[in-house]
Amino acid sequence: MLQIENLSFQVNGENGVTDILKNVSLTIPDNRFVVITGPNGGGKTTLAKAIMGLVQPVTGSIRYDGTEITGLSVTERARLGISYGFQQPPRFKGLRVQDLLSLAAGKASLSQDECCRYLTQVGLCSCDYLDREMDTSLSGGEIKRIEIATILARNSSLMIFDEPEAGIDLWSFARLTETFKGIRDRGGVTLLIISHQERIIQLADEIVVLSEGELRQKGPRDEIFPLILADTVAGCSYMEGVHQ
Numbered sequence: 579m580l581q582i583e584n585l586s587f588q589v590n591g592e593n594g595v596t597d598i599l600k601n602v603s604l605t606i607p608d609n610r611f612v613v614i615t616g617p618n619g620g621g622k623t624t625l626a627k628a629i630m631g632l633v634q635p636v637t638g639s640i641r642y643d644g645t646e647i648t649g650l651s652v653t654e655r656a657r658l659g660i661s662y663g664f665q666q667p668p669r670f671k672g673l674r675v676q677d678l679l680s681l682a683a684g685k686a687s688l689s690q691d692e693c694c695r696y697l698t699q700v701g702l703c704s705c706d707y708l709d710r711e712m713d714t715s716l717s718g719g720e721i722k723r724i725e726i727a728t729i730l731a732r733n734s735s736l737m738i739f740d741e742p743e744a745g746i747d748l749w750s751f752a753r754l755t756e757t758f759k760g761i762r763d764r765g766g767v768t769l770l771i772i773s774h775q776e777r778i779i780q781l782a783d784e785i786v787v788l789s790e791g792e793l794r795q796k797g798p799r800d801e802i803f804p805l806i807l808a809d810t811v812a813g814c815s816y817m818e819g820v821h822q
């Protein structure tokens with residue numbers, strides 16, 4: 579179980595201190611498929627990075643499976659079974675796709691068959707990619723899908739994906755949603771997915787809405803999704819005010 583209590587995060591800029599996360603509390607039981615959504619800049623990525631240990635909160639605590647992890651490093655959290663796929667994954671020049679998948683799986687060398695299994699789940703043909711370097715020769719969508727494959731290879735108990743749909747074509751996206759659905763149906767993994775995509779939101783057990791650094795809504799998909807639709811159809815009150 580993931581337990582987040584009163585989590586706050588601030589940045590110091592030229593205009594002083596800005597609150598990015600404001601007292602966010604959230605409990606996610608095991609084996610749940612949870613989608614975090616909300617307007618751009620609402621704090622979703624920051625929350626995911628705080629869970630992974632990539633940013634340090636100013637106040638609050640994060641517990642995972644009963645262990646206080648707020649002060650732990652990324653590596654220690656990874657050992658506890660947490661993994662995070664970046665919104666914009668880094669490139670690793672000099673490392674081949676097969677090397678990266680092997681590292682993720684914690685093996686000296688992952689067999690071609692095993693690599694193929696992970697790459698197929700993100701819609702890539704392994705023969706075309708295993709020897710490719712993780713450098714700028716790969717497209718943004720390819721890098722994104724390979725990174726998602728490395729998270730699958732890691733076999734974590736809490737997988738956090740940050741906008742997995744970003745830059746991915748319609749065909750690969752369809753394959754990816756099937757993969758997420760398969761993980762959910764098999765059980766044993768908590769999926770925390772940041773997404774703006776209706777097809778991913780539709781798979782969720784629960785939806786969390788973050789806006790302006792605050793947790794605005796949380797509940798079962800069937801309860802929260804109609805509220806989101808009503809809200810977005812009503813339009814943005816700020817923009818309406820600007821154009822008056």
Ligand SMILES: Nc1ncnc2c1ncn2[C@@H]1O[C@H](COP(=O)(O)OP(=O)(O)OP(=O)(O)O)[C@@H](O)[C@H]1O
Nearest residue numbers: 589591598616617618619620621622623624625665
């Ligand atoms: N290190 C930082 N310095 C300054 N501002 C930051 C920093 N990190 C995040 N922010 C700001 O905090 C806000 C939340 O950012 P975050 O990336 O968490 O939003 P998000 O909900 O993931 O947005 P999107 O849907 O656009 O990906 C944004 O306004 C962002 O510009």
